[in-house]
Amino acid sequence: MLDIKFVRKYPEIVKENIRKKFQDHKLPLVDEVIELDAKIREDKQEGDKLRAERNTVSNSIGLLMREKKIDEANEKKKQVQAINLKLETLEKEEEELSEKLKKIMMVIPNIIDPSVPIGKDDSENVEIEKFLEPKVPEYEIPYHVDILEKLKGIDLESARKVAGNGFYYLTGNIARLHSAVITYARDFMINKGFTYCIPPFMIRSNVVTGVMSFDEMDAMMYKIEGEDLYLIGTSEHSMIGKFIDTILDKKDLPYTLTSYSPCFRKEKGAHGIEERGIYRIHQFEKQEMIVVCEPEDSMKWFEKLYHYTVELFTSMQIPVRTLECCSGDLADLKVKSIDVEAWSPRQKKYFEVGSCSNLGDAQARRLGIRIKGEKENYFAHTLNNTVVAPPRMLIALVENHLQQDGSINVPEVLRPYMGGLEVIKP
RNA sequence: GGAGAAAUACCCAAGUCUGGCUGAAGGGAUCGGUCUUGAAAACCGACAGGGUGUAACAGCCGCGGGGGUUCGAAUCCCUCUUUCUCCGCCA
Numbered sequence: 001m002l003d004i005k006f007v008r009k010y011p012e013i014v015k016e017n018i019r020k021k022f023q024d025h026k027l028p029l030v031d032e033v034i035e036l037d038a039k040i041r042e043d044k045q046e047g048d049k050l051r052a053e054r055n056t057v058s059n060s061i062g063l064l065m066r067e068k069k070i071d072e073a074n075e076k077k078k079q080v081q082a083i084n085l086k087l088e089t090l091e092k093e094e095e096e097l098s099e100k101l102k103k104i105m106m107v108i109p110n111i112i113d114p115s116v117p118i119g120k121d122d123s124e125n126v127e128i129e130k131f132l133e134p135k136v137p138e139y140e141i142p143y144h145v146d147i148l149e150k151l152k153g154i155d156l157e158s159a160r161k162v163a164g165n166g167f168y169y170l171t172g173n174i175a176r177l178h179s180a181v182i183t184y185a186r187d188f189m190i191n192k193g194f195t196y197c198i199p200p201f202m203i204r205s206n207v208v209t210g211v212m213s214f215d216e217m218d219a220m221m222y223k224i225e226g227e228d229l230y231l232i233g234t235s236e237h238s239m240i241g242k243f244i245d246t247i248l249d250k251k252d253l254p255y256t257l258t259s260y261s262p263c264f265r266k267e268k269g270a271h272g273i274e275e276r277g278i279y280r281i282h283q284f285e286k287q288e289m290i291v292v293c294e295p296e297d298s299m300k301w302f303e304k305l306y307h308y309t310v311e312l313f314t315s316m317q318i319p320v321r322t323l324e325c326c327s328g329d330l331a332d333l334k335v336k337s338i339d340v341e342a343w344s345p346r347q348k349k350y351f352e353v354g355s356c357s358n359l360g361d362a363q364a365r366r367l368g369i370r371i372k373g374e375k376e377n378y379f380a381h382t383l384n385n386t387v388v389a390p391p392r393m394l395i396a397l398v399e400n401h402l403q404q405d406g407s408i409n410v411p412e413v414l415r416p417y418m419g420g421l422e423v424i425k426p
Numbered sequence: 427g428g429a430g431a432a433a434u435a436c437c438c439a440a441g442u443c444u445g446g447c448u449g450a451a452g453g454g455a456u457c458g459g460u461c462u463u464g465a466a467a468a469c470c471g472a473c474a475g476g477g478u479g480u481a482a483c484a485g486c487c488g489c490g491g492g493g494g495u496u497c498g499a500a501u502c503c504c505u506c507u508u509u510c511u512c513c514g515c516c517a
Contacts, residue, residue: 044478048486055449055486058498062446065497073497080497114496204507247475249436351437370475372436374457377475 001333001366004037017111022120022328023417028280029104043094047087054083060385067313093363106213110334110362113299116336119326125339126326131310132319134343134350139404141346145276148174150406150426154278166267166282168391173424177410178285178390180417181316181397182260182300185287185388189258194289198257207241210367219268234289235261236384240323243292245368247377252318254293254301258387261286277350280390287387292369298358298381302336306356312388313353316411318396319343321350335360340386342396354386355394 007014007183011030018026029058057080065072085112119124141147148154153174159167170178190196208217208230222231230236239259262285278284289308291301306322313320325337337357361379364370401409408424415422 041478044486051487052485054497058496059446059449061497065446075496083495269448422449 001362002108002110003107003361004101007105007108008034008037013111014108016350020112020118020327021109021330021332026109026369029108032219033101033104033108036097036104040094040097040101043090043097045346047090047094050083050087050090052088054080057083059385070377085411086131094275095307099165101416106366107332109330110335111359112327112330113336113358116330117324117326121326121400122329124260124326125329126324128322128324128338130319130321131314132317132343134319134345135400136345136348137402137404141399143276143346144278144398147398147402147406147408148394151408151424152426153424156276159264164281166280168278168281170391172419173421174322174394176412176418176421177397177408177424178394180414181388181390181393182285183417184414185312186258186260187338188315189287189289189308189387192308194256194258197239197257199232199235199242199259199261201261202233203232203238203241204228205230207237207244208266210244211237211240211363214284220265222264222266231264232261234286235259236290239290240286240363240367240369240384243367243369243380247370247372248292248380249372250294253371253380254291254297256289256291258287258289261288263389263417279395281391284389284391286367287383290362291383292380293383294371295361295378295381298335298360299384301383302356302358305382306338306354307338309354309356309385309387313340313342313393313396315413316397318400320353320394323350331357332364333359333366342393343400344396345399351396353389353396356385358383372403 002014007030011034014030015027018030021313057076061073061076061080061271064070064076119125143152145154145156151174152172153170155169155171159169171358186196202224208221211288212220217230218231224230234300238261239257243255256309262283267280268283289305291298291305293301310320310322320342322339323339323341325339326335330337335358337355339352340356342353343349344351359382361381362381364380369382371380397411398408401411403409403423404425410418410422410424
């Protein structure tokens, strides 16, 4: 969400940005929004005048009543009633226009960083850097579910019976490995100076509508029946929600938080649930990081954040690469975004395991997250990034550490969390 | 789940019964200044937030959120949220 004042002042920049994102159909919205804004301000001024008049006349009624000049007071009451009649239509119009303006403002994309590569869709995303050598062993790497089943580490059949498609039972050492990854990732982030946080796993509708659009909400969020509560799709929802409508003190910045939560997603639309695997599912667990910081620091944090993810994966000897989202693939709220992708020796390509985003002040503006300034308060910058989402990362882990005999080498950093176990054998 | 009490600005807090110079007193904290070799104290000033407009002033919104009554609402009514006390239930 942009600042309306910015749109008013630099409509050409906003339009150019829309073109860069290949959303030309949104171009007319810019002029529409400027026109709406002018009309709203006009209404506001007229309303202010009427309200001022009402205030003075009402006050004088108070004085007249005290002096028992009832007739004069009644005369003035009629005056105010007339003003109120005018105000009613005016206020209604203003409200309708503001609603319309807000709706459009939500759709106008955030100004992307100059460094973002221009491209239409995800096919034009740009590889930034590779870490560790992507190896393909001599022997065949089976599908991850087959690997896990052989290790008696997964039971999808029972899960389907109990909860349906898109759920899983992890069992034995694989379940333990899953927890080990989460715990290791938690400690990893704590060692980077982040504050560990366990947030609510359900949030109210007003928080949901604050952090996502209606369409996203419909496609992702599970609602609790009979309650004003939704299961979170990521802990970012409750973590950013924590800051809604707050004015932060400079000395408390930056907020660097790492949170654990299960995540629940309907995954309605686009790709849907993968039948056999645990790549895309309704419920998974995730360690997340978020940063709320001064505007001038957000790019510095952005670089740091995705490098943490890279470091975490390489510490487990999983080859990764960073892939920058091009302008057309970048979500409207984001200034810049980089995915971390892990190597799949089976598919002989990289696949997404994390996503790091700098939202600039767009999310903060939408949610009212401000910093107390010397003279004026201003909006903070917000960032979020996946530390690790174990079910998906387990795919990378087992594929990259699978031995010819079907066993899995446990990366050294995880062994302390596995009771010293070095190899998971069938 | 039941009964009761409460929510005022960074914190404390008056005002609510009885609607009207409250367009929110007072205190503390914080920031700026005077004084001082420096500090403390004292004194002076600034001080919730939002938005519009202006050369500047003024004016508008704002007392947990939303709605209502009224010429006029911090104050009366409805509703939601949160906190506290008591009872019940329960990991």
